[in-house]
Amino acid sequence: MASRSLLLLPALLLALTGCGSSAEVEENEPAAAATATQQSSSAEPAESAAESAAEEESDPFPGYPLLVDLGSVDSRVTSSLEGNTAEGKVVALAPGIYTPYNTHFPDLDRYYEDPIIYGDQMMKQEYFPQTGGSSWGGVQPGAQEPGFEGVEPASEINEPDLAAQIKEQFPGYPLLVDLGSVDSRVTSSLEGNTAEGKVVALAPGIYTPYNTHFPDLDRYYEDPIIYGDQMMKQEYFPQTGGSSWGGVQPGAQEPQG
Structure with missing residues (x-):
């Protein structure tokens, strides 16, 4: 991530460009000098507004760092x-x-x-x-930080092949479910480590922590940290971290059968 000073530089240069020819006007037309001064003075709020707008546009997380x-x-x-x-x-x-x-x-x-x-x-x-x-997985902002429910993701992510495969094989996935509705071993592992008491069910008996900053559930198929059934994890997410156990069944809020 670039520093904020670099992100603001193009907008600042654009705001300053309109002030470049005032010196020539002062030399040739003294009467216009006052007008030029007034224009320069009146341009200051515009410059500040441009800087403020650039900062707002380039800063998806107000209050940080x-x-x-x-x-x-x-x-x-x-x-x-x-x-x-x-x-x-x-x-x-x-x-x-x-x-x-x-x-x-x-x-x-x-x-x-x-x-x-x-x-x-x-x-x-x-x-x-x-x-x-x-x-x-599931590290939430601390008590001294701003909250960011509903913030749009930083970029659009194309659906990976794994997501397409699982969604075809297991209709209804991915979906957001209550942590309390899944296997108690998953619940114990993720208690306090997932947003809003929810987890993303990626496949039957397979879960990953939820993050409110990423509302597109397909995004969670990309290098997730997996908690759930050992055989399902080995079959579909063999290279991922997390924890797995034998016999983790789909929770009550997931497709059955």
């Missing part, structure tokens, strides 16, 4: 960074995405440049795919 207490975030992030970040703080770069804090770098925008990321697997894959660090 921000400094938060390590203890306020997901326990998996806390365990990984305990003792490895300054003053017990971490920089939240996006919902559920963190990097260690260094007191020598107080400008938080600086942390977007080649960070080491700890946090949500889907957010890391979408926005920081080439970075080091660790990621887990």
Whole structure:
């Protein structure tokens, strides 16, 4: 992810372009100087508006980055960074995405440049795919961060072949179901680690944490972290992380039969 100063640069240059010829007018027509000055003065709000509009357009996560207490975030992030970040703080770069804090770098925008990321697997894959660090399924924003229900995904994702195959073989999938409606072993593993108490059922007895930032359920077929039936996981998601058990049946809110 580019730093915000780079994202704003094109809009700022565009806003400033209209002020380039005032010097020539001042030399040849003194009477017009006052008018030019007035125009320049009146252009200042437009420039500020352009900067504000550019910032809003390029910033899908208002309020980020921000400094938060390590203890306020997901326990998996806390365990990984305990003792490895300054003053017990971490920089939240996006919902559920963190990097260690260094007191020598107080400008938080600086942390977007080649960070080491700890946090949500889907957010890391979408926005920081080439970075080091660790990621887990279902890392939600901490208590000191803004909430982002209903935010549009960053980009459209073409449906992968696996999604098409599973949807043809198992009509009705994927679908969003209550965590409490599925196998208790899945429930125990994902309690507190999935948004709104929901999970995405990708296939019968196969689940992955839900993230409100990704409302398109087909998106979850791309490198998911899987919880559910061992045989189904081995057959359809053999290279994925997560946990599996024998005999995980479809939950009550899933297609039966």
